[in-house]
Amino acid sequence: MNAEDPARKGQRRSAFGSSRSRRARARKSLAIFFATVVVVAVGIGAALYYEASSERPTAPAAAPAIKSSERTAALPPLNLPADDGPHGSAMEWWYYNGILGTQTGERYAFHMVVFVANGLVKHTVMHAALADLQSGKRFVSQTRTAGIPSTKIANGYDFRQEKWQATASPSSHVLRASFDSASIALDLGATGMAVAHAAPGSETPGILDFGKSGISYYYSRPRLPTQGSIAVGGKTLQVNGDIWFDHQWGEFDVLTLGWNWFALHLADGSDLMLYELFDMDRRRVMTAGTLSNAKGAVPLKPGEVELVPGNTWTSPKTGIPYVVEWKIRLPSGVLNIKPFLADSEFDSSATSGNVYWEGAVKATGSMEGQGFLELSGYDRLSGVRQAKSK
Numbered sequence: 001m002n003a004e005d006p007a008r009k010g011q012r013r014s015a016f017g018s019s020r021s022r023r024a025r026a027r028k029s030l031a032i033f034f035a036t037v038v039v040v041a042v043g044i045g046a047a048l049y050y051e052a053s054s055e056r057p058t059a060p061a062a063a064p065a066i067k068s069s070e071r072t073a074a075l076p077p078l079n080l081p082a083d084d085g086p087h088g089s090a091m092e093w094w095y096y097n098g099i100l101g102t103q104t105g106e107r108y109a110f111h112m113v114v115f116v117a118n119g120l121v122k123h124t125v126m127h128a129a130l131a132d133l134q135s136g137k138r139f140v141s142q143t144r145t146a147g148i149p150s151t152k153i154a155n156g157y158d159f160r161q162e163k164w165q166a167t168a169s170p171s172s173h174v175l176r177a178s179f180d181s182a183s184i185a186l187d188l189g190a191t192g193m194a195v196a197h198a199a200p201g202s203e204t205p206g207i208l209d210f211g212k213s214g215i216s217y218y219y220s221r222p223r224l225p226t227q228g229s230i231a232v233g234g235k236t237l238q239v240n241g242d243i244w245f246d247h248q249w250g251e252f253d254v255l256t257l258g259w260n261w262f263a264l265h266l267a268d269g270s271d272l273m274l275y276e277l278f279d280m281d282r283r284r285v286m287t288a289g290t291l292s293n294a295k296g297a298v299p300l301k302p303g304e305v306e307l308v309p310g311n312t313w314t315s316p317k318t319g320i321p322y323v324v325e326w327k328i329r330l331p332s333g334v335l336n337i338k339p340f341l342a343d344s345e346f347d348s349s350a351t352s353g354n355v356y357w358e359g360a361v362k363a364t365g366s367m368e369g370q371g372f373l374e375l376s377g378y379d380r381l382s383g384v385r386q387a388k389s390k
Contacts, residue, residue, distance in 0.1 A: 071209055078196050078206030078217060081155040081170045084247065091216075092116045092249035094157065094166060096175060096188075097263060097372040098226065099133075099360055100239035107133045108230055108239060109340060109360035110184055111372060112175055114159050114166045115352065122147050125351045126164050128177035130184055131360060132232060133340050139179040139232075144351040173224065173245070186228035188243055192221040195273075195292050214252030221245040222263070222271035222292060244271075244372065256280060258377015260307060260323070262289075262337070262361075266369035269293055274300065274328065276307045280382050291330075304331050313342040315355075320345070320384055322357040322375045333366020337373065355379040 086092060097111035108130060115125040123146050131138040143161045151158040156169040163178035173188035196206035197218045208216045223242040230237055244263045257277050264272040274289030287307055289300040310325030324342050328335040344359025356376040363369035378384060 070204065072204035072207040072215060075204070075207055075215065077204070078219060080194055080219070083217065083219075084155055084168055084170075085153065085157050086116060087217075087249045088118065089249045090118050090251045093247070094168070095246040095248075096166075096173075096224075096243055097358075097360075098241050098243035099370055100186075100226070100230065100241040102237050102239055106237065108232075108237075109133060109372075110230075111358055112166065112177055112184070114157075124159065124161070125348075126159070126161060126166070126177075127346065127348060127351070128164075128179070128184070129344075129346060129358065130177075130179060130182050130230060130232075131341055131344070133360065136341055136343075137232075138341060138344065139182040140346060141177065141179045142348055142351045175228075181233055183231045184228070185230070186226050186239075186243075188245075189225040190221075192224040192245070193292070193294065195220045195222060195271075195290060195297050197273075197290060208250075208252075214250060216248055216250030216252045218246070218248040220247075220263075220273060222273070223265065255380075257285060258380065259374070260326070261374040261376070262326075262328070262371065264335075264361075264363055264369050264371035266363065266367050268367060272328075272369075272371075274305065274307070278377070280377070280380055282381060282383070300330070305329065313339075315343075315345045318345065318347065318355055318379070320355060320378050322378055324357070324359075324373070324375075326373075327365075328363075330366070335363045335367060335369070336365040337361050337363055339373065 093113055093115045095111070095113040099107055099109045101107050110128065110130045112128040113126065117123055117125070123144060125142070125144045127142045129138060129140045143164055145161050151160075153167070153169055156167070158167040159165065163176065163183075165174060165176035167174040168190070170190055172190055175184060175186040175188065177184045197208065197220065206217055206219050208218055222244050224245050226243045227238075227240040230239055242265060244265075257279060259278070260276045262272065262274040264274075266272060270291055270293040272289065272291050274287075276287045277285040279285055287302050287305055289305060291298050291300055306329040308327040308329065309323040310327065311323075312321045313324045314321040322345070324339045326337040328337060338361060340360045340362060344357055345355065346358050347355050349355060354376070356374065357378070358372065358374045361371060361373045363371070
């Protein structure tokens, strides 16, 4: 969620009215919505059980005992597959990323996301990026429309805007996106394990408590088997791979925070979701995550994981510096993270009112792997704001 329009260039006018005050309020609503995308990846929790008719997501185990004052305990538990569909909450998003391969060994990375915001007005935003990892060429696009253009599907959704589509049912997902000189058409299986995330110390998997910032539901399906085609420069290629899927919704506001977020497929078949939150003065707030595989999920406590920043890349378009290389210290060893393409900034000021970095990365060291890194909030850091105002 044009070969560098990232979320994307042009059309800076708001779609919520002609007056300055309506535009300002709408921009704030969009920014608040988007700022929640990865901060919610706080995966730590306890086993969650459902009735036989419900899907059973895997939740991190061995969390501390629940307190009677835990607010999330009063809310309905995560209920899959029913909760795959839209909820009408203030904020909601469905997110996909992955690295796709061809029979001849070529690789292409993509991410696609659907945001639905219910603020002063209801609106739907879609972002997508496709990167040719051979040539380094990157295609980005974005759309926004008033309302919620989704056809009702039992236990799923069907979003369509122009040549864009994100559809899901209990049996499959369908993704379609159009760029200048490129497109994606992917069909995903729905057999991937669901991992419910929860706040540290909570025994309510799938629900996150942000205190004054609100409460949100959140889960992931780290590996959805995928096949389909992409078109680049008039050439159509058949592709396949495993795709990471996230879904989050609720009533929350985390504009005061930024994050470094990792979604990694590791060579031993495990999946790592890891995040670091920071405030706008660059102070670290929290580091945590979840390590999962086909057998279950294990929480990574703050004391067990450390993120060490490495080299930065500064956008020639916005002047924003991003930390694109990292060392991840885990109990099992150290992962060295580097981007396939350093130039992976996504300027979504035309739709969601912010600028972020989203791109494919590779892991080496104690374990090899690949996945995605998202860097959000860098455009709101105090030093960056001051430099841009001069």
